[in-house]
Amino acid sequence: EPEVTQTPSHQVTQMGQEVILRCVPISNHLYFYWYRQILGQKVEFLVSFYNNEISEKSEIFDDQFSVERPDGSNFTLKIRSTKLEDSAMYFCASSDSNSPLHFGNGTRLTVT
Amino acid sequence: DQQVKQNSPSLSVQEGRISILNCDYTNSMFDYFLWYKKYPAEGPTFLISISSIKDKNEDGRFTVFLNKSAKHLSLHIVPSQPGDSAVYFCAPRDRGSTLGRLYFGRGTQLTVWP
Numbered sequence: 001e002p003e004v005t006q007t008p009s010h011q012v013t014q015m016g017q018e019v020i021l022r023c024v025p026i027s028n029h030l031y032f033y034w035y036r037q038i039l040g041q042k043v044e045f046l047v048s049f050y051n052n053e054i055s056e057k058s059e060i061f062d063d064q065f066s067v068e069r070p071d072g073s074n075f076t077l078k079i080r081s082t083k084l085e086d087s088a089m090y091f092c093a094s095s096d097s098n099s100p101l102h103f104g105n106g107t108r109l110t111v112t
Numbered sequence: 113d114q115q116v117k118q119n120s121p122s123l124s125v126q127e128g129r130i131s132i133l134n135c136d137y138t139n140s141m142f143d144y145f146l147w148y149k150k151y152p153a154e155g156p157t158f159l160i161s162i163s164s165i166k167d168k169n170e171d172g173r174f175t176v177f178l179n180k181s182a183k184h185l186s187l188h189i190v191p192s193q194p195g196d197s198a199v200y201f202c203a204p205r206d207r208g209s210t211l212g213r214l215y216f217g218r219g220t221q222l223t224v225w226p
Contacts, residue, residue, distance in 0.1 A: 004155070033212045043156065043201065043216040056210040091155050093212065100146055101212050103155030 002026045004104035006092050012110045013082050021077045021107045023092030032075045033093040033101060034067065036060070043091070049075065082111045115139045118202055118217035125224050131189040133220045135202030138183060142204035146214065147176060147187050149198040156201060160187070192224045 005024045013019045025032050034046040048055040049067050066078045075094075079086055089108050093101040117136045125131045135145075143164045148156035162169040162176045162185065169176050175188045189196055199221050203214040 031212055042218050043203075045213050045215070048210045048212050050210075056213055058213075093155075095212050097211065100158040100161060101214065102158070103148075105153065105155045 002102075004092055004094055004102050006090075006104035006107050008107060009105070010108045010110070012112065015084060015111055016081050019079050019082055019109065021079075021090050021092075021109070023075045023077075023104055024073055025075055025092065025094030026102055027073070029094035029096050029099075029102070031055075031095045031097070032067075032069070033095075034077045035091045035093060035103075036088040037091070037106075038085075038088040046077075079109075082109075084111050087111045115142075116202055116204060116215050116217040118200075118220050120220050121218065122221040122223070125192045125222065127194055127224055127226050128191045131187075131192045131196065131222055131224065133187040133189075133200050133202075133222065135185050135187075135217055136183060137185075137202075137204055139204070139206060139215070140183075141206045141208050142215075143207040144205040145176070145178060145185055146203045146205070147174075148201045148203055148216075149196075150201065150219070151198050156203075159200070189222075192222075194224050194226060197222055197224050 007022045032049040037043045047057040047061045064080045068076050089106045091103050091106045093103045095101045146161040147159040150156045160174045178185045199219040201219045202217040
């Protein structure tokens with residue numbers, strides 16, 4: 001079964017540094033998403049992306065965050081200047097117009 | 113954000129018995145309700161869903177019931193198997209939001225013991 005892949009599985013970065021989380025969505029999917037889960041808290045929506053633009057973003061997704069689909073296969077989340085509170089598990093997901101979201105296994109981001 | 117509540121953080125059930133996981137919501141704009149399960153070190157995996165125009169959906173051992181007037185849904189697993197041990201999330205969608213914006217509950221850790 002096709003799957004969403006995320007790299008790296010664990011990323012450690014220092015506060016103030018930029019980080020890019022990478023995702024390869026399922027190949028025929030057109031809708032892409034980022035969610036995050038801070039330890040002990042709910043899985044939270046960050047952003048949805050379709051047709052090369054952001055469809056919706058949550059209040060968490062401020063100017064420090066950006067997303068990009070640099071080529072036909074990758075979907076990235078960039079955090080410009082990481083803060084301690086950005087430490088979380090970040091999940092990428094993809095879907096087509098009729099399917100439920102398929103999630104990757106996540107990238108654990110640790111900001112020190 | 114308390115729009116979706118899963119009030120039982122954990123549930124322990126013997127193999128072969130029924131597992132019932134509950135979810136309450138407050139947002140009347142939710143029109144589609146999904147259940148995801150999650151194993152450690154993996155992402156959430158879609159399990160079953162129900163549209164707000166239905167009150168029951170069944171898929172093998174899994175049945176989801178929706179009571180719109182009570183704003184309550186439940187997931188029944190019967191018979192429960194040890195491989196069902198995972199965290200289960202209720203994740204509705206708001207009809208006013210984009211397709212994939214889901215609102216997750218905190219999850220219920222299900223443990224099925226032999």
